[in-house]
Amino acid sequence: MFQSVQNDALTCWVLRAGAVISALVMLLILAFLLIESWPVLDQITPARFFTDTSWHPIEGTYNLTPMLSGTLLASMGALLLAIPLGITSALFIVFYAPTHLALPYKRMIELLAGIPSVVFGFWGLTTLVPLINQLHPPGASLLAAILVLTLMILPTITLTTYSALKAVPSEFLHNAAALGLSRWGMIHGIAFPAARSGIVAGVILAAGRAIGETMAVLMVAGNVVQHPEGLFDPIRTLAANIALEMAYAMGDHRAVLFVSGLLLMLLVMVLSAMASKIGKNQYA
């Protein structure tokens, strides 16, 4: 009996050590991003990332705003398309689908979530970009990025909305039905308000994913550093910029890329903190 108590203490300490290491990984990442970007943070005022004339790191100008606008426009465009599609998909599974279709459709969405970003990028490059090119050259554009991102975040929104709708107590819905509300009236008046926080949390998670997505966007967006004037203009996102230039960046340039990585991480941190605050259920 005494030995088993000792054993228990040992197990507890081993587990504790594992957990501490797991928690430290995040700090380690943050620390290394800071260390690597310090040379620039130390010398260059952050304002220069917004006021420099352009992004030409070899000529020593580091304006990040074109990449920021590219990232935000692509993500917002994708959200604009994916939110209605995702929510209707979830509504279909929960309320509208005949039983023999609901599960297969949900499975399909889950499988869609598992398709790697590089495959989406490849498909976009070989199928979407030539199509858009016929419409308006050069094809590799903001539009292509938005469409590919939409496909990638659609499953996130669908599945989180699905769990949020499933979590609405069934008495609510029965009562609504008993009151003679139409199906849409029930969804609009009861299910949506009750599931709102879960849905919003899902949308925020999806936004984080869209902002951080690299490969698919890198492959279809054209990667020109500019503020796009229309849907058919090529763009470069922050994440794609890192992937594109990291290979040969040196000195300050490399440090600026780490700064943009830090920026991305903080952005996503804020978003995920928001999501968890809104949609308390973290396993949703």
Place this chain on the structure above:
Amino acid sequence: MLMITTHKRLLLFSLTCLAIGFGWFASADANAASQRLVLTGSSTVAPLVGEIVRKYESMHPGVRIDVQTGGSSRGINDTRNGIADIGMVSRALKPNEKDLHAYTIALDGVSVILHASNPVSVLSKQQIADIYTGKITNWKSVGGADARITVVNKAEGRSTLELFLQYFQLKNSQIKPHIIIGDNPQGIKTITGNPHAVGYVSIGAAEYEAKRGAPIRLLALDGVDASVAHVHSGAFPLSRPLNLITSHVPQGLAQHFITFARSQQTHELVEAQYFVPISAE
């Protein structure tokens, strides 16, 4: 209870497998370490070096040489901080890079390329500069079809870009590109997929792909055809050396490999990649 023990056994078994696997690879490391070289850098030089490596390895079993691309700047960067033993650089070293040692293995040029179906056959130096700075935006203005020009530019840190800018006396900030590409083959691939695009790549890479059926055409520059022969004779204006670089005077395997790469034995390989072999001194 029986089920529980099988679970545990399974877990134990898989853990042992992992441990054994690790041990095996760790011991393999010890043997391999002294006979390894890592080369990174220019995508122009990489295919040639890849072929040279293949020949070298077949002559010296047990040696392992890894080649990775990323651009000349990466070659310089990786060599300086020790990630790579040898860097590949597709230009002469700059004054601020004199801490490095360069060994030329071949000569190459940079050529403007179009899709094979593009009717435009000649572009003057001024026209090319105007296209790249956005003053000319339609092929109609230079005698082609009525279609928007898609300008393909190289990413920063690529020496092909630096040479191109230098020759046309442009700054990268003046260029109005539609697509930014990295490696040479990516440029060629972008042009083959877009009949209205214009780009510039290594002559060696372009001829290599054109001979294998890629629908591209190399444009003459200043009236001189972009060809290996003209790079060889020195008549082609946009030529450059392809270098291997090291941070110290090379020794051992690195020295042996560089000597091999510059020897007569590789001339056939150099020509097969449409570069110009250098005569060993």
Place this chain on the structure above:
Amino acid sequence: MLEVTTINKWPHYRDRFVQLVIYLLVFLVSAVFAWILFDLARGGLTHLSWEFLIESPRDAGRAGGIGSVLVSTLLILLVALTAALPLAWTTAALLAEYVPTTSQFGVTVRFSLQVLAGVPSIVFGLFGNAFFSVYLGLGFSILSGGLTLACMLLPILVSTAEAGLRAVPQSYRLSAAALGMSRTATLFHLLLPVAAPTLAAGLLLGIGRAIAETAALLFTSGYVDRMPGSLLDSGRALALHIFDLSMNVPGGDTPAYASALVLVVLLLCINMLAMKLAYGLQRRKIMTT
């Protein structure tokens, strides 16, 4: 009576309209999914063969197969799991069994993992390059790639394992305690075996994530496409192979399609298996309660 029906007609039409819109959009999503799969199958099936799976790529991947690429992918995965699994499962056991949900320690660990889950993969790539490749001097190697992936997999492995442990009914723990089993024994002989299906499901999800990853490996494991001789060699993962073929190799589309097809089929199988395990668990949970 007549009036009542006319009033109620409007919601009826609206319902019909909404239903139509939803069916249309769902059809659209399904059609796009089918389009992607069809494209991959059409482009890749003819190129797919046994030789393609076992041969090493030649001529920058235009000829030959993906044998060495598959081996590299497997090695990267193996390194990632060897590093991540012990950490993740000990963390999960601690969070689920040993510390109260509201304790400062538990909240901190959980928060840091949650943040980690949201970090974009390219940022992991940056970190992996700076820490494993340069700082620890591992260079471009399967080892640095695998360890970078391990950091990335931690959150998903922890959260699935924790959920699995929490799903074990409380009565099990009470019975074990009543029988005088130590907590360690309870954990190893009772809780972990019972939660095994979820642990396996989480493991499969992690594997799926790992072999789909590209951005984190770009600057850590490099892209040498030869058969790796040791863990310190650079090795090209399958996803990276697709990227390189489609971006950098003129005439590389057909092998890229075939490789993408292999990757997608692999992932579909893994994810379906994971779902099956997870659903099986849910069913059992319903039966026991």
